[in-house]
Amino acid sequence: MESGRKRDLHRQHRHPACAAAVPEVQDPPKPFLKWAGGKRRLLPKFEELYPHELKNHKIKNYFEPFLGSGAVFFHIAQNYRIDNAYLYDINEELILAYQVVQRDVHKLITELDKYEKSYLKLNRGERSTYYYGLRWKFNRQRHYIDFSTYSDRWIKRAAQIIFLNKTCYNGLYRVNSYGDFNTAAGDYNNPRICDPANLIKVSAYLKMAEIRKSSFDNMEDHVKHNSFVYFDPPYRPISKSSFTAYSAARFDDNEQIKLSNVFSRLHDKGIRLMLSNSDPKNVDPNDDFFDDLYSGFNIHRVPVPRFINSRADRRGCISEIIITNYKHPA
Secondary structure (H helix, E strand, O other): OOOHHHHHHHOOOOOOHHHOOOOOOOOOOOOOOOOOOOOHHHHHHHHHHOOHHHHOOOOOEEEEOOOOOOHHHHHHHHHOOOOEEEEEEOOHHHHHHHHHHHHOHHHHHHHHHHHHHHHHOOOHHHHHHHHHHHHHHHHHHHHHOOOOOOOOHHHHHHHHHHHHHHHEHHHOOOEOOOOOEOOOEOOOOOOOOOOHHHHHHHHHHHOOEEEEEOOHHHOHHHOOOOEEEEEOOOOOOOOOOOOOOOOOOOOOHHHHHHHHHHHHHHHHOOOEEEEEEEOHHHOOOOOOHHHHHOOOOEEEEEEEEOOOOOOHHHOOEEEEEEEEOOOOOO
């Protein structure tokens, strides 16, 4: 039987914009942003590896310091009885979008509806012009946004973020060294820019969460004893062409080492931990970078599809690693 909390979250109201009705039988919430390295395809494996304390409701708090698409949070929030979630990321644009969905979802839907109607009535050439014009405006306005104080200006910016995410090439959020979003326009026939039913469900689940800009090393002192922490950092490149530019700040091997130290210190405090990353052994079987960093912990290697590549013939299955610090059922 569905829990009372789930029933309450599923009682959503239809928003007049976008002309999309919320169905009687609701699908679970799904990430409202595309994000490189999203974990939706790994969720069945993650579920096998979650700590048994999560399944027994002994874990009350969930921490995710590299938020991205939030796929793991949404999966855990829907299927397990956590009381609180703490969702952090260093990307201030991402955090802005999440806070708007959490606090002003109906106003956001109204803004997205305008973009969807304007964009879909254009031909392909006009769409490209529209996209690059809005991208230019988005980058210029960044210097006038106060990312530290919530305001109505955040709603319009969140709508721009979602529009660009849904219409850019491969749904890839990429910035240059100046912090400007520079992904090229995508070529979609009928992109779903405004999805009110899902946004309303997402907003309901985000009500339990504290959402803020923070680096992974600033959250360490806030993790409570009965917590589960999932780390999904920018992946260590396995080739020179690997994508890593999620933000203007680069996540290099020194950051990976710093993260492993945080992982070890939280382990010493008895916190349940899971971490995912690329597997350097895809390219070099002798590359023991992560095996050495996380020696003494459980390292699982799992095959996953790889879709974000400019060449379709280079999209296939590769191995990724999942690291945990607790015992698993036999």
